[in-house]
Amino acid sequence: DAGVIQSPRHEVTEMGQEVTLRCKPISGHNSLFWYRQTMMRGLELLIYFNNNVPIDDSGMPEDRFSAKMPNASFSTLKIQPSEPRDSAVYFCASSIRGRGANVLTFGAGSRLTVL
Amino acid sequence: AQRVTQPEKLLSVFKGAPVELKCNYSYSGSPELFWYVQYSRQRLQLLLRHISRESIKGFTADLNKGETSFHLKKPFAQEEDSAMYYCALGETSGSRLTFGEGTQLTVNP
Numbered sequence: 001d002a003g004v005i006q007s008p009r010h011e012v013t014e015m016g017q018e019v020t021l022r023c024k025p026i027s028g029h030n031s032l033f034w035y036r037q038t039m040m041r042g043l044e045l046l047i048y049f050n051n052n053v054p055i056d057d058s059g060m061p062e063d064r065f066s067a068k069m070p071n072a073s074f075s076t077l078k079i080q081p082s083e084p085r086d087s088a089v090y091f092c093a094s095s096i097r098g099r100g101a102n103v104l105t106f107g108a109g110s111r112l113t114v115l
Numbered sequence: 116a117q118r119v120t121q122p123e124k125l126l127s128v129f130k131g132a133p134v135e136l137k138c139n140y141s142y143s144g145s146p147e148l149f150w151y152v153q154y155s156r157q158r159l160q161l162l163l164r165h166i167s168r169e170s171i172k173g174f175t176a177d178l179n180k181g182e183t184s185f186h187l188k189k190p191f192a193q194e195e196d197s198a199m200y201y202c203a204l205g206e207t208s209g210s211r212l213t214f215g216e217g218t219q220l221t222v223n224p
Contacts (some may be wrong), residue, residue: 012222032158034212042121042216043159044202056211091159102147102205106159 002090004107006092012113018080021110023096024073033104034077037089045091049075050097061086082114120149120202121215128192129223130192136187136218138176138202147205148178154198155174162187162200172196192222 013019017066026033027037031051042110047057049069066082069075088113094106118141129135129188150162163171165178165185176187185202202215 033212043214046214048211059194082163093159102149102203103161103164104151104212 004092004094004105006090006107006110007108008110009108010113012115013082015032015083016081017080017114018078019086019090019112019114021077021090023075023092023093023107023113025075025079025092027073027093027104029096029105030072031095031097032069032075033093033095034075035091035092035093043091046077079112084114087112087114102108117146117204117206117213119202119213119215121200121202121218123218124216125219126222127221127223130194131191132175133169134189134192134196134220135166136200136202136220138187138215140181140183140185140202140204142146142187142204144206146178148176149205150174150176150185150187151201151214152205153201159197170177186212192220194224196220 003080007022030051034046036044036046044059047067049054053067065079067077089109091106091109093106095104120139122137126184148165151159152162159183174187174189176185178185199217201217203212205212
């Protein structure tokens with residue numbers, strides 16, 4: 001397995017543009033997480049899915065952020081419109097849900113720069 | 116609500132010196148604690164978990180429920196230990212991990 005695959009690895013865009021980040025979890029994993037990493041706040045959980053269903057999106061900063069998981073092998077995180085303060089590294093991670101199985105496998109991350 | 120605190124954003128030691136990265140948590144249930152590490156230009160990866168009670172790359176961490184701490188320790192730091200370290204708390208119900216702010220460890224030659 002190639003692990004968790006994220007694209008794009010780097011994205012530079014201008015304020016106001018739409019940004020779509022993509023994630024392919026590990027086959028057989030039924031939980032998927034989107035995290036945002038910044039120097040000031042570390043790793044923040046934005047949203048997570050169990051069996052393709054969003055369970056907790058309380059970490060999503062505001063309505064400009066949305067996430068979908070149409071099937072077990074694909075998820076997107078969309079920012080529309082983007083703002084400079086959204087600049088960060090966005091990580092996707094997957095795991096097998098269950099007690100004692102909180103071991104996440106992370107993707108390489110998508111570094112977003114909004115000018 | 117669960118919370119993880121890593122009081123030091125930056126920690127610098129010399130090679131061969133002991134190192135301790137602090138982690139405190141608050142959680143009303145029975146916690147699962149983890150340490151994740153991110154080496155330069157690599158993915159975030161699991162270093163160790165408290166239920167395994169094992170030593171990985173010379174690192175150990177003991178869960179102290181009385182002090183609600185899960186400090187990461189290594190008696191003799193190596194240059195290759197330089198990385199960002201995150202403490203994480205897993206909920207009793209499974210799945211969700213809450214991370215601390217991270218500590219950037221630098222081991223100087």
